[in-house]
Amino acid sequence: MEREVLHRILRDMLLSRTFEERAAEEYAKGNIVGFLHLYPGEEAVAAGVINAVGPSDYVVSNYREHAHALVRGTPAREVMAELFGKATGMSKGMGGSMHMFDRERRFMGGYAIVGQTCPIAIGIAYAIAMRGLPEVVVSFLGDGAVNQGTFHESLNMASLWRLPVLFVCENNHYAIGTEIHRHSAVPEVFKRVAAYNIPAEKIDGMDVVKVYNATRHALDRIRRGGGPQFVECETYRYRGHSMADPGTYRPAVELKAYQSEDPLTTATRELEFRYPTPNELAEVGPDNIRTFADHLINEEHLAEAEIEEMKRDVQRIVEDAVVFATQSAQPTMDAAWSYLTGNGRHETLI
Amino acid sequence: MSQELLYWQALNRAMDHEMAADESVFTLGEDVGLYGGSYRVTEGLYAKYGEWRVRDTPISENSFTGLGVGAALVGARPVVEIMTVNFMLLALDSIINGAAKIPFMSGGQFKMPLVVRVPGGIARQLAAQHAQRLEHTLMNVPGLRIAVPSTPQDAYWQLRQAVVSDDPIILLEHELLYFTKGPVDLTAEAPPMHRAAVRREGRDVSIVSYSRHAVLALEAADELAKEGIEAEVIDLRSLKPIDWDACAASLEKTHRMLVVEEDCRFAGAGAEITATLMERCFYSLDVPIQRLAGLDIPTPYNGALEAATIPQIPDIVAATRELCQPTSETKAA
Numbered sequence: 001m002e003r004e005v006l007h008r009i010l011r012d013m014l015l016s017r018t019f020e021e022r023a024a025e026e027y028a029k030g031n032i033v034g035f036l037h038l039y040p041g042e043e044a045v046a047a048g049v050i051n052a053v054g055p056s057d058y059v060v061s062n063y064r065e066h067a068h069a070l071v072r073g074t075p076a077r078e079v080m081a082e083l084f085g086k087a088t089g090m091s092k093g094m095g096g097s098m099h100m101f102d103r104e105r106r107f108m109g110g111y112a113i114v115g116q117t118c119p120i121a122i123g124i125a126y127a128i129a130m131r132g133l134p135e136v137v138v139s140f141l142g143d144g145a146v147n148q149g150t151f152h153e154s155l156n157m158a159s160l161w162r163l164p165v166l167f168v169c170e171n172n173h174y175a176i177g178t179e180i181h182r183h184s185a186v187p188e189v190f191k192r193v194a195a196y197n198i199p200a201e202k203i204d205g206m207d208v209v210k211v212y213n214a215t216r217h218a219l220d221r222i223r224r225g226g227g228p229q230f231v232e233c234e235t236y237r238y239r240g241h242s243m244a245d246p247g248t249y250r251p252a253v254e255l256k257a258y259q260s261e262d263p264l265t266t267a268t269r270e271l272e273f274r275y276p277t278p279n280e281l282a283e284v285g286p287d288n289i290r291t292f293a294d295h296l297i298n299e300e301h302l303a304e305a306e307i308e309e310m311k312r313d314v315q316r317i318v319e320d321a322v323v324f325a326t327q328s329a330q331p332t333m334d335a336a337w338s339y340l341t342g343n344g345r346h347e348t349l350i
Numbered sequence: 351m352s353q354e355l356l357y358w359q360a361l362n363r364a365m366d367h368e369m370a371a372d373e374s375v376f377t378l379g380e381d382v383g384l385y386g387g388s389y390r391v392t393e394g395l396y397a398k399y400g401e402w403r404v405r406d407t408p409i410s411e412n413s414f415t416g417l418g419v420g421a422a423l424v425g426a427r428p429v430v431e432i433m434t435v436n437f438m439l440l441a442l443d444s445i446i447n448g449a450a451k452i453p454f455m456s457g458g459q460f461k462m463p464l465v466v467r468v469p470g471g472i473a474r475q476l477a478a479q480h481a482q483r484l485e486h487t488l489m490n491v492p493g494l495r496i497a498v499p500s501t502p503q504d505a506y507w508q509l510r511q512a513v514v515s516d517d518p519i520i521l522l523e524h525e526l527l528y529f530t531k532g533p534v535d536l537t538a539e540a541p542p543m544h545r546a547a548v549r550r551e552g553r554d555v556s557i558v559s560y561s562r563h564a565v566l567a568l569e570a571a572d573e574l575a576k577e578g579i580e581a582e583v584i585d586l587r588s589l590k591p592i593d594w595d596a597c598a599a600s601l602e603k604t605h606r607m608l609v610v611e612e613d614c615r616f617a618g619a620g621a622e623i624t625a626t627l628m629e630r631c632f633y634s635l636d637v638p639i640q641r642l643a644g645l646d647i648p649t650p651y652n653g654a655l656e657a658a659t660i661p662q663i664p665d666i667v668a669a670t671r672e673l674c675q676p677t678s679e680t681k682a683a
């Protein structure tokens with residue numbers, strides 16, 4: 001991989017982590033309200049996938065999508081302002097955390113109905129195929145979404161018509177609080193996908209280089225006319241499902257295992273169903289970002305000092321985003337009405 | 351210059367016209383292609399435009415409707431046919447959570463040029479799962495527009511208007527209207543899509559209805575004329591938005607109104623029409639606005655019972671006649 005790409009990926013991961021931790025603080029202060037689903041732990045997926053996607057491709061995401069938007073290039077200011085519900089937010093304060101859209105960057109939303117991304121993604125892909133364009137759609141979904149009818153219906157149609165769509169499953173093992181062995185009769189998602197004659201592979205979603213490479217190869221296959229592809233990224237969220245969820249259903253050791261480098265620690269799983277304390281989190285080894293950063297240092301792509309500078313840089317960006325969001329104006333009811341219809345103002349209805 | 355066309359033929363002509371005019375228009379649904387459409391609306395289009403623009407889908411209502419939503423986001427103009435309104439219940443997530451919300455939730459970044467065509471209503475002994483009218487479900491959703499053509503001419507006009515509009519539009523087509531005939535002028539300028547039509551002028555009472563029951567109301571008005579009651583018949587043509595000015599103008603002339611609908615009475619379209627006009631025109635009324643609606647019961651299979659669950663022409667005649675009885679005040683005068 002090129003050094004430039006590696007830099008960008010690490011920076012995106014750091015930005016995502018810093019942004020989300022700061023969003024949690026702002027939520028605690030009451031500046032962000034509603035549901036807030038944070039991304040820490042899963043950064044390798046967003047950074048690996050979206051950095052492999054071209055500018056004319058489309059990205060469709062679900063309700064845990066702040067990092068997806070940031071990696072796609074939406075300024076942190078606009079993402080934070082949306083969380084604050086301000087007029088300067090990427091969805092003008094109408095969508096909030098779960099409904100982020102950036103038409104200019106072909107970031108096609110933020111959907112809060114589990115599984116809804118699948119038909120929307122194949123619809124965009126259908127329009128591309130009908131027009132004979134070279135673009136591709138990348139659609140994120142969680143492991144919880146694979147039990148929705150829309151998932152199966154959409155895979156079927158995508159395969160039937162060989163639509164240019166890459167499905168990326170962010171398998172964090174939990175449908176809110178229900179662990180995958182308790183929600184899926186066949187817990188290996190890629191096996192279920194294979195039933196639709198769609199090539200599917202499962203990769204380590206904590207390893208950003210693997211995610212990036214798998215995505216590139218899948219996109220190449222699609223562009224060569226290979227039809228829809230599926231990549232299952234095994235990952236883990238360090239926090240609860242949302243800010244309303246303390247995550248007490250997960251053994252603390254399970255979380256520690258995903259934060260540390262050593263996969264053997266999973267063998268020491270114990271029945272300790274509670275969310276770990278900040279001290280316990282600090283004790284555990286490097287997480288997915290630290291692992292990647294160490295890799296870059298070992299390979300002499302980056303010096304520790306450069307990484308520290310990168311951290312300070314994203315910290316500045318996030319601080320600036322919070323100031324911007326705080327100072328931005330509230331949207332008006334007139335603006336809200338104007339978004340309700342696409343052309344009512346230009347078409348005589350009655 | 352008009353020609354006689356069946357309702358389905360008028361829809362077919364409208365589709366053909368818009369598909370020829372704009373390559374981003376396509377249609378999809380169950381058996382719309384090779385089979386030609388359950389009610390023949392897409393007949394001939396598959397051969398003419400090919401499978402990408404006339405797509406036969408699997409039986410996956412929610413996802414192929416959602417496919418339309420996704421395609422509309424990137425500027426295609428999908429016309430989704432859902433085989434009957436009963437199956438549309440499976441697609442409500444795509445329609446209500448998707449089409450109706452995305453332009454708004456995105457802060458106006460995206461338009462939603464989606465048309466969903468849905469046959470519905472009570473036809474001939476299709477039983478409870480194939481004999482519903484679900485307009486009330488859609489009327490309550492901000493962001494949607496609903497057209498209810500009752501004539502071949504309106505079917506032609508309103509489908510063409512729906513395709514070129516940038517809003518999500520539901521076209522509720524009545525299953526018993528597909529094989530009704532009427533004059534269609536393919537070149538005449540259409541009235542605005544949601545404007546009501548006064549089908550018959552009258553001084554004594556206003557009958558407001560839509561879809562197939564607007565046709566029945568017109569027949570009832572002819573019966574009433576024989577008794578000396580001149581009913582004005584208003585065909586709403588649209589349930590969202592509703593042409594309140596047309597209704598109010600008629601009420602201010604006749605001072606009496608009957609609202610006729612095939613759908614169930616409870617919380618139906620008639621309830622909204624009646625409540626709004628009572629609020630707006632209370633002091634113009636000689637008597638309270640009355641509703642004549644379907645019974646609040648699933649549709650029985652048995653033919654006689656099925657007929658008994660929805661307003662028939664004699665019911666409209668009787669209800670209108672009753673409404674035109676002199677009030678105590680006018681009696682005294």
